[in-house]
Amino acid sequence: MKLLLDSTRCQGYGLCQEPAPDLIDLDEWGYATVVAEPAPGAPEDAARAAAESCPNSALKLER
Structure with a gap:
């Protein structure tokens, strides 16, 4: 499994780090x-929680 970030969609809310501070x-x-x-x-x-917490869907899991 891979956690992917689309940096063009990230708006800097920072909500994704709370469920996955090591990632x-x-x-x-x-x-x-x-x-x-x-x-x-x-x-x-x-x-999964980090990806789901992003309001702009900048993170996704890929297998």
């Missing part, structure tokens, strides 16, 4: 960067 980093303006991929076999809950 997503925010810059000083709140724009997201994917800093780690979910570990193979790890629960997808945090990555």
Whole structure:
């Protein structure tokens, strides 16, 4: 599974980091960067919650 970020859709709300702080980093303006991929076999809950929390659908999970 891969967590993908469409940076052109990110508006800097920063809501995605709360459910997945190990996977997503925010810059000083709140724009997201994917800093780690979910570990193979790890629960997808945090990555899925991060993707679902984005109001602009800038994050998505890909298998």
